Amino acid sequence: MTKGKETISKLTERLPQLYVAPAEGAQSAHRQAAGRGIIEPGANLEHFLTSDEDELREVSTPAGPIEVLFLAERQDFETFLQIVGHKAQPVPISRTVGAMTYIGLADWGAVAKARAEYEAAGGTQWAAEFGRLTKQPGTFRMQFIVISEGPYSNLSADETPYDSARWVIISREIRLHHECAHVVCRRTMPDVIAPVWDEVTADVTGLLCATGEYDAKLAAKFLGITPDGYAGGRLVEYLTEEQQERVDVIAREVYAVMSQVEQMTHEQGVGADDPFNFLLELKRNPLIDY
DSSP: OEESTTHHHHHTTTOGGGGSOOOTTOHHHHHHHHHHOOOOTTOOOTTOOOOTTOEEEEEOOTTOOEEEEEESSHHHHHHHHHHHHSTTOOOOOOTTOOEEEEEEEEOHHHHHHHHHHHHHTTOOOHHHHHHHHTTSTTTTEEEEEEEEOSOGGGOOGGGSSSOHHHHHHHHHHHHHHHHHHHHHHHHHOTTOOOHHHHHHHHHHHHHHHHHSSOOHHHHHHHHTEETTEEOSSGGGGGSOHHHHTTHHHHHHHHHHHHHHHHHHHHHHTOOTTSHHHHHHHHHHSOSOOO
16 A cells, blocks of 8 residues: 555656646647657646545455555546546546546556566667567556545535535445445456446445445435435436436436345344445346346
8 A cells, every 4th residue: 555645756756647737738748648658758746635534455356356556635536537548638627527447558667677577687679679569468558546535416515414524535435435335346257347336336345345234325325316306316317318308207216126126134133244245146046127
């Protein structure tokens, strides 16, 4: 685990493009850094505020470890997304975006390590060796999640059982493990996709990891649903246009299913110690098909 203000600077060993400040015309510098590991003279990290709360950690899951980067400053989160996801272009990042998963980024730290090991063993043709290694799928590639601070699903603490300070901490853990749940499902069941069920089960994982229990009434607020129908929230983001026309019917069905899942956690004694295996059980036996 890396924690504190040095988190970003440590990560530049693997993602040198973080040295490229978002700006019009920065594509060339970004291409050199991201694609070739070359940093322009005088490059610095002054475009990041950094925080003592920043953290890069590894989450253990049944599908293998997942790296998660937490950036406490919203500005740093948006700057990171601009650099890594938008080739250092100063595009606006919606306030509704609180997490992002990146797959297949070049890991220049892994390249440096492989080169050092190769040359320490007496190798003298690194360029040829590098070309050979990069032909292997996934070599020198990294996957990780980046998350920001903020109330989960834009829900205020007043709408939860927690005070403001506690809700900030819980929101972070829900968001972190919600995104990890998506990665676990993609790694283990890449062809099994049901957008609403995926969100429900990811929230199950998030709440179990963050609080040790699944509160269906609280989770329903994340999606904006009640026993009577849709109340405005995330649910519609995962529905087709045709499904949106019967959103109240679907909302009632999803609410009932969430209550059923809560009962399952009580009956099976599921808590924070086994959330991902419960996630996979839910994915293998879906209670809704959309």
